[in-house]
Amino acid sequence: MTHSTAFSVSVSVIVTARDAQGHLRECLDSILRQEGQTGHFAPVLDVIGVDNASTDATAAIFDEYADRDERVKVIHLPHRLTAGEARDTGVQQANGGYLLFLDGRDILLPGAPAALARRVAEAGEPDVVLFDHVRAHWSNPAIPSGDAKHFQELGRDAFGLAAHPEVLQVTASLANRLVRTGFYRDHLDLFTNDDYEPALPGIGSLLVAERIAIHDAICVRVREPEATAPEGHLTLFPQYERLWELLERPSFTAEHRLLVFNSQIQRYLKVLTLPGLSERDQAEFFRAAAQHFRRFRPVGYTRPANLNGVRHSMLERGSFSGYRALQAANRRRRGLRTVAVKAKQVLGEKARDGAYRELMRLPLEEDLAVFSAYWDRGLACSPAAISVKLAELAPNIRQLWVVRRANVPLVPPGIDYIVPGTRRYWLAMARAKYFVNNVNFPDTILKRPGQIHVQTHHGTPLKRMGVDQIPFPATSRGENYEALLERCARWDFSVSANQHSTETWQRAYPVPFTSLDYGYPRNDVFYSASAEDVLRVRERLGIAPGRKAVLYCPTHRDYEAEWTPRLDLERLAARLGDDFVLLVRGHYFYDRGLSPLEDLHRRGVIIDVSTYDSVEELCLASDALITDYSSVMFDYANLDRPIVVFADDWETYSVTRGVYFDLTTTSPGAVARSQDEVEELFASGAWCDEAAAADRAAFRRKFCEFDDGNAAERVVRHVFLNERGLGEKGVPPIVPVDQRTPAPTPDKAAALGPLDG
Numbered sequence: 001m002t003h004s005t006a007f008s009v010s011v012s013v014i015v016t017a018r019d020a021q022g023h024l025r026e027c028l029d030s031i032l033r034q035e036g037q038t039g040h041f042a043p044v045l046d047v048i049g050v051d052n053a054s055t056d057a058t059a060a061i062f063d064e065y066a067d068r069d070e071r072v073k074v075i076h077l078p079h080r081l082t083a084g085e086a087r088d089t090g091v092q093q094a095n096g097g098y099l100l101f102l103d104g105r106d107i108l109l110p111g112a113p114a115a116l117a118r119r120v121a122e123a124g125e126p127d128v129v130l131f132d133h134v135r136a137h138w139s140n141p142a143i144p145s146g147d148a149k150h151f152q153e154l155g156r157d158a159f160g161l162a163a164h165p166e167v168l169q170v171t172a173s174l175a176n177r178l179v180r181t182g183f184y185r186d187h188l189d190l191f192t193n194d195d196y197e198p199a200l201p202g203i204g205s206l207l208v209a210e211r212i213a214i215h216d217a218i219c220v221r222v223r224e225p226e227a228t229a230p231e232g233h234l235t236l237f238p239q240y241e242r243l244w245e246l247l248e249r250p251s252f253t254a255e256h257r258l259l260v261f262n263s264q265i266q267r268y269l270k271v272l273t274l275p276g277l278s279e280r281d282q283a284e285f286f287r288a289a290a291q292h293f294r295r296f297r298p299v300g301y302t303r304p305a306n307l308n309g310v311r312h313s314m315l316e317r318g319s320f321s322g323y324r325a326l327q328a329a330n331r332r333r334r335g336l337r338t339v340a341v342k343a344k345q346v347l348g349e350k351a352r353d354g355a356y357r358e359l360m361r362l363p364l365e366e367d368l369a370v371f372s373a374y375w376d377r378g379l380a381c382s383p384a385a386i387s388v389k390l391a392e393l394a395p396n397i398r399q400l401w402v403v404r405r406a407n408v409p410l411v412p413p414g415i416d417y418i419v420p421g422t423r424r425y426w427l428a429m430a431r432a433k434y435f436v437n438n439v440n441f442p443d444t445i446l447k448r449p450g451q452i453h454v455q456t457h458h459g460t461p462l463k464r465m466g467v468d469q470i471p472f473p474a475t476s477r478g479e480n481y482e483a484l485l486e487r488c489a490r491w492d493f494s495v496s497a498n499q500h501s502t503e504t505w506q507r508a509y510p511v512p513f514t515s516l517d518y519g520y521p522r523n524d525v526f527y528s529a530s531a532e533d534v535l536r537v538r539e540r541l542g543i544a545p546g547r548k549a550v551l552y553c554p555t556h557r558d559y560e561a562e563w564t565p566r567l568d569l570e571r572l573a574a575r576l577g578d579d580f581v582l583l584v585r586g587h588y589f590y591d592r593g594l595s596p597l598e599d600l601h602r603r604g605v606i607i608d609v610s611t612y613d614s615v616e617e618l619c620l621a622s623d624a625l626i627t628d629y630s631s632v633m634f635d636y637a638n639l640d641r642p643i644v645v646f647a648d649d650w651e652t653y654s655v656t657r658g659v660y661f662d663l664t665t666t667s668p669g670a671v672a673r674s675q676d677e678v679e680e681l682f683a684s685g686a687w688c689d690e691a692a693a694a695d696r697a698a699f700r701r702k703f704c705e706f707d708d709g710n711a712a713e714r715v716v717r718h719v720f721l722n723e724r725g726l727g728e729k730g731v732p733p734i735v736p737v738d739q740r741t742p743a744p745t746p747d748k749a750a751a752l753g754p755l756d757g
Contacts, residue, residue, distance in 0.1 A: 009117040009125070010045040011178070012096030016086045017062070017104025018052040021499075022506030023223065024061045030108040032069055043117035047072045048090035049104075053080040056506075056515065057499055058104065082195035082235070087174070091184060091191075097125075099181055101174040105223035107136075112219035116178050123213035126158040128205055129178040130170055131215040136223045138467040138510045139481060143224075147171055151216040158211035162251055167212065168259040172202030175222045179205065193242070196232035199267065200239035203260060207246045233271050237288050240264050244296050257298035265293060269311055272323070283320050290318040355423060356444075359430035364450050365398075369434035369720070372402040372441065374458070376420060378410050380613065381438045382456035382495065382712075385521035389712035394720050400428050410613075434720065440487040447490040454719055455488075455513070456495045456521065457505070459631025460703055464658030466508030472658040485511055493719060495520065497634065498705040504660060516718060518731065519711030525616050526638040526742055527709030531749035537621040538746060541607060543581055545750060550576070551583045551622035553615075554646075555630035557653065564596055566628070566648060567675055573605050575679045583622060586610040623746055624687060626678065629653060633668050634703045637696060639742045642688040643669035646678055668699040701737050708735040 013031050017024055031047055049062040049072060059076055066072040075089050087101060098120060102108065112131075119129055132151065135143040147170045154164060161167060170176070174191075183205075184191055190204040206212065243264075247257050268289040272282060293315045303309040303316075314323040371387050373380040379387070379401060387399055402425070403410075403417045411417050418425040420442075429445050438458040447453065466484065469476040491513040496502040497520040505515065543549050554566065565584070573582050584597055584606045601608035609618055615632060619625070624642040627633050633643055645667050653659070664671050669692040672678040681687040714731040717723040723730045744752070 009043055009098060009120045010096040011043045011098045011100055011113055011117065012045055012091075012094035012181070013047045013100045013102060013108070013113075014050065014087055014090035014094065015047060015102050015104055016050040016052055016083065016090065017054065017058050018080065019054045019056045019058060020104030021054075021057040021061060022503045023105040024058055025503070027102060027104050027106055027108075028061075028065050028072070030110075031102075031113075032065070032071065034108070034110060034113055043113045044071065045096040046094065048093050049074045050086050050090040051076045052086045053077050057502065060499075082193075082232075083198065084192040084194040084201065088188070088192045091181070094181065097181055098129075099179045099184055101179075102220065103175065103223070106175055107221040107223075109219055109221065112217075115217060116215060116219065119213060119215045120178065122156065123158045124211070125180065126211040126213040127180050127183040127209040128211075129213045129215055130167070131176055131178070131219040132217060133171070133173075133176045133220045133222050134218055136221050138485070139470070141471075142221070145171055145176070147176070148216065151214050154214045154216075156213075158213045160210055161206055161212065161256070162253075164212075165253065165255045165259060167206060168203065168256065169263070170206075172197070172199050172263070173222070174198050174201055174205075175220050177205070183209065190242075194239055195235045197236060197267070199236060199264075200242055203243055203263075204246060207243070207252070207256075233277075233285065234288070236267065236271070237292065240292060240296070254298060254300045258300055261296055261298050261301060264296070265289075265312060265315065266308075268292070268315070269308070286315070286320045286323060287318065290315045290320075294318075356426045356430055356446075359427050360446070360448060362431055364433050364448065365431045366433045367396055368398050368400065368428065368432040369436065370400050370402060370418075370428050370432045372437045373439075375439055376402045376404040376407070378403050378407045378613075379412065379415065381458050382521040383436045383438055385524055385712045386436055386454075386456070386715055389521070389716045390720060393713065393716050397434070397720060400432070435490075440484075441490070443483065443487065445490075452492045452719065453490045454493045454495065454516075454715065455491045456715075457501070460497055460501050460634035461504050461508070462629055462631065462634075462659055462661070462663060464508070464660065465504065467510065468504075468508045468660075469658060472656065474656045475658070485509065488513075493715075495711075495715060497523070497707050497711075498703045500660070500703060516715060517706050518714035518718070519706035519708060519734070520635065521712035521715060522616060523635050523638050523704075523707045524709045524712050526619070526635070526707070527740060529620050529743035531744045531752040534620050534744060534746055534749040537617045541583065541609065541612075541618075541621055543583075543607070543621060547578075548580045548624070549583055549622045549746065550580055550624050550626060551585065551609075551618055551636075552626045553585045553630050553632045554628050557649075557657075567626075567646065567678065569597075569600055570605050572675070572679060576682055580682075582606040583609045583618060585612070585615070585618065620743055621746065629659075629663065635707075637668050637700045638704050638707050639745075640696065640700065641745060642692060643696060644678065644681055644687050645669065645671045647671055648673055648675075666699070666702075668696050668703075670695075704737060706734055708740050710735075 015027060015031070028047070031044060034044065049066070051059040051062050051074065062074040066074045073093055075093065077086060077089065081089070091099060100113070116129060116131065120126070123129070132147050133145050135145060137143060150166055150169050187205070187208055190208065191201045194200045243260060247260060271285060272289070277285065303312050310326060311323065314326060369390065371383045373383045390397060390399065399416065401411070401415055401417045402420060405419050408417065408419065418428050430448070432451070434452050434454070435441065436454045436456065438456045464472060467481055469479070470481065488509045489511040491511065493516050494505050494513045495516045495518060496505065499517070502515045502517055538549065552567065569582060569584060576582070586597060597606065597608040597610065600606045612618055619632070619636050619639060622641070624644065625633065625636045626644045626646055628646050633645070636643060645663060647664055650664055650673070670681050670686055672681055686692065710732040717731045725731070726733050
């Protein structure tokens with residue numbers, strides 16, 4: 001393999017990832033799409049992807065990139081290794097003269113590899129090149145590292161640590177440096193014996209490097225991990241013990257030791273503040289940290305004068321009880337509340353007469369499931385499909401639907417329901433084992449240990465969702481994202497229809513949950529409906545036999561206060577002629593006030609189906625779909641019927657609302673940018689020609705990936721029956737797209753004969 005002589009310095013990028021499917025594509029794209037990098041004419045010689053025994057689609061994403069770019073090699077680890085061990089498996093396959101280490105959630109900024117290669121050549125191939133970085137949190141994608149101040153006045157020449165001990169204050173990480181491959185191999189023990197945090201390689205590589213260079217530009221965006229203390233925090237102690245062995249060398253001064261000691265204690269104290277440690281584990285960590293404090297306290301150490309000095313004092317004395325008392329006092333002083341105190345306050349403010357608090361003391365009802373959809377509108381969407389299948393497979397589980405008072409008259413006979421705010425409602429919310437919703441339950445609902453929440457969502461995302469909306473304030477202004485993530489943190493399971501959704505939900509809602517890649521239960525009907533079902537719905541809607549029914553479903557636009565159809569429906573109906581009938585469904589966000597469809601419906605120009613309960617039945621009854629950016633297109637594609645995308649304001653919508661992909665190039669069918677083009681598509685037959693069918697087939701493979709008619713059964717077996725395998729003793733395996741048979745089209749249904757009776 002060769003590369004351009006313009007770059008005598010070659011770089012291998014080691015990307016280690018575990019369960020990083022929500023960010024891995026962006027990471028790999030940032031490496032492989034560097035400006036000016038075509039083929040191998042670039043400093044990035046190869047990319048080694050290390051899948052550290054992921055349980056999600058991380059491995060498949062790595063393989064996908066390796067299949068289409070020969071620079072990418074992939075290593076699949078059969079079981080989880082420590083961070084250092086995982087990185088080293090990648091280094092063993094690397095061919096570059098320098099190594100760049102990224103996590104699968106990090107981003108390499110444009111131009112960084114070329115700039116670093118030039119810096120290496122300029123500095124005479126140093127052992128380590130330190131560069132600046134930014135940290136990414138869901139609330140802020142570019143948090144300064146704080147390292148820039150340590151890079152000042154260091155010049156362009158390579159140096160040793162003896163000359164500039166202040167460099168030890170740079171963030172101890174491997175994501176902020178380029179490491180010479182030979183240097184890495186000469187000091188293998190420093191790079192392979194870390195986990196949780198890379199204190200040993202981050203600091204140790206600077207202690208042993210003979211020549212260090214600085215590149216004072218930001219090269220990487222590092223995504224912050226969750227602020228928890230998972231297994232592995234105890235590995236900090238042997239890492240620092242090894243560092244102190246290095247610091248015994250006579251070349252290091254008291255200043256070097258003081259800098260390492262202060263950062264060491266700061267890191268220990270940080271761990272003690274993180275959620276995720278039990279009191280017993282916290283006490284164990286505190287005792288070990290106190291021992292290290294006394295063992296490694298260097299000559300010249302002075303206690304900080306601020307509150308940190310008090311914490312240092314507690315560690316030095318080994319007083320865990322004093323440290324806990326300080327924590328409690330500090331919380332009170334700053335007005336912070338523990339989770340328990342906060343929960344009591346919420347209950348006191350929100351629950352009527354304190355009843356909810358008392359009811360939560362009662363034992364859980366293991367056989368009770370609460371369902372809701374669309375903010376308590378009634379039986380609908382995937383929760384309704386799960387409800388039906390649950391009654392079939394587990395009739396012993398009682399079901400309650402949350403229904404707002406105004407919609408109670410619409411509840412079908414035989415369905416048990418509860419109205420928000422009633423005592424029976426609070427009782428159910430306090431004691432039910434299972435909760436299923438396609439949106440979030442309100443803030444007033446607190447999740448008890450043992451309760452299980454299933455989030456089904458209500459569409460495949462084209463538009464940006466969750467925290468991915470933050471860069472688009474025109475449509476997300478006023479959103480309290482902290483509160484949103486608190487609601488999402490109740491999810492145990494998130495139901496997904498395709499890998500695109502799975503990755504998006506993980507990134508858009510950065511809270512822990514298990515993705516159920518089982519398909520959307522509401523779409524099961526697209527495979528189970530019979531010809532008789534199709535004809536019955538058409539008859540109910542008043543669609544005359546032989547007429548082509550075109551369903552028009554526009555989506556909500558955040559920048560429009562009221563809805564006015566973007567298509568001139570009367571003109572379109574006239575152009576289509578008597579062989580067609582338009583079914584028009586306005587978005588449910590515009591369900592108040594006078595509908596612009598009322599007059600057209602009264603005059604027989606269209607059929608207004610905005611208040612028709614089941615969108616799925618409307619899809620079954622139609623011969624084709626016209627939509628703009630509504631998620632109904634992803635569901636409708638299951639039927640393998642023509643779809644026309646009307647994207648007259650795509651540029652405005654995509655810029656103001658934010659989207660995940662370009663619908664005009666990844667489309668389920670023909671795309672029209674004006675009313676004239678819509679009418680021409682139908683006049684010419686292009687709405688249903690071979691090109692449109694080919695686009696639809698590709699779209700179905702990508703976005704109908706898990707939908708095969710068995711989604712509800714999979715969810716019920718996994719969540720309610722605890723059946724997690726495949727086959728007879730578990731969930732049904734997913735049928736490949738090309739082996740599925742959708743419900744018959746209206747034409748095929750009519751050919752099978754009229755309805756009986």
